[in-house]
Amino acid sequence: MVGSPVVNRLVIIGVGLIGGSLARALKAVGYCGEIVGAGRSPDHLQLAMELGVVDRTETDLGAAVSEADVVVVAVPLGAMRDLFRRLAGVLPESCVLTDAGSAKGCVIEDVRSAFGGIPDRFVPGHPIAGTEKSGVAASFADLFRTRRVILTPLAETDHDARDTVAAMWEATGAEVTEMGVAHHDEVLAATSHLPHLLAFSLVDTLSRMDDRAEIFRFAAGGFRDFTRIASSDPQMWHDICVANRAPLLQALAAFNRDLTDLARAIETADSEEVLRIFRHAKTARDNLYRD
């Protein structure tokens, strides 16, 4: 990035892993004249300042978004509704509004109810990136590099606003694509929300077994990787699972049907069927990644 900044004033509401990493990435390329970090916790914002993640912080929402060109909402899904309600009264008319929520249908409903309709400068977004860590201390500038960001623009969405948000994410090194809202929520339920649900549930089950001490003592490397996502933030994943529950429960039902069939094949020692499923899964996984 050379020359003058593309965005004059960018405001990030919720400077955690995602918001903090976005700020770091945009700072690294001089994309913004000023990056303002906003939120409710002065301690949290002060840490973001100390880490050099943002240029200025505000706990007052009106002061934060005053004269903003772009506002990125990166708070947990469960905090979106209340935030959009407060934002509706203070957001400058010309300001582009986007979010980083892991489910899109619920965010769009929150915006619609808060603003009494979809503002034409609102661009729903979702960076497919993250780790099991959370908080600004875990943020880093390369989090989005080569990762995908999905935008789910609506009929009401202004093309310039969409282009502004797409260009911002591209400046972090991400690849931006578009998708329908319902489709996004189904795909993410299957590929992200369901695995988290299974990992949390399995660790919970094992941790309540009588021989839990030995179960965990004799866990091998595979278990460590398999359960890593169960170390994710419980509140954040609660919000996602509840907000996106219809597609999530649908994906879970499909999984359960297949798992029941597999269990029956194992019970009856139906080697051909068990092998067929395991081989099919291995082929799919191997095609996906070269670990």
Add this chain to the structure above:
Amino acid sequence: MVGSPVVNRLVIIGVGLIGGSLARALKAVGYCGEIVGAGRSPDHLQLAMELGVVDRTETDLGAAVSEADVVVVAVPLGAMRDLFRRLAGVLPESCVLTDAGSAKGCVIEDVRSAFGGIPDRFVPGHPIAGTEKSGVAASFADLFRTRRVILTPLAETDHDARDTVAAMWEATGAEVTEMGVAHHDEVLAATSHLPHLLAFSLVDTLSRMDDRAEIFRFAAGGFRDFTRIASSDPQMWHDICVANRAPLLQALAAFNRDLTDLARAIETADSEEVLRIFRHAKTARDNLYRD
């Protein structure tokens, strides 16, 4: 390790990831006078020779175990029964026999039926180590370092034989512990076999969904770790799941009961219950590992 070898002639039947890594680890400390690799595939054994994993190879089982002091059976669980039957006629009386099978009840039954009882020099064993890779090319000397090896000696098992096997594994850097057979199979079903089952099943389900291309395309880092074990050897895991199916299906039933409760809590947006489970799981996982 200094001075003369502890074991004169060690025979490893099945020179794959586990057998090959055991050979490499014992070679590195000069633990054996000679390490013989045995198996049915000349090509496979030749690769083990070329990699310097073993000193000599034999495809003839009688020739392989002749004058052996210790025989380690590291073939897949499904190949154990036939192997023990062939071994029963040729194993020297004084030779210590052990195995590296991931389930112990089934191996012990295979030995009992092959030998017409439990030989007093048979020590069932299970190194809790491995990766999603398999084959001798993936073997390495440090695979067992700081990992646990569980022995499940029986009433018939000779103490000297047990000590010989324990000392051999300790020479690889592993920590050796003992456990009852049924308890071992329950603990490993919960901590290893069930996660593999879930990972294979999930990847299979997702790979058959209509929007599978996008599901995999938008999978993030968490999915990669969660599904790594679905890249494991299908035949090996078929053998384990079928051989240890009673404890595995019991663990699966416990998991399913809890998962059903969790799904109901999500469906009814019972935030308190969802958060309780997620927090409990995160605490258990965080206490287990410091990633």
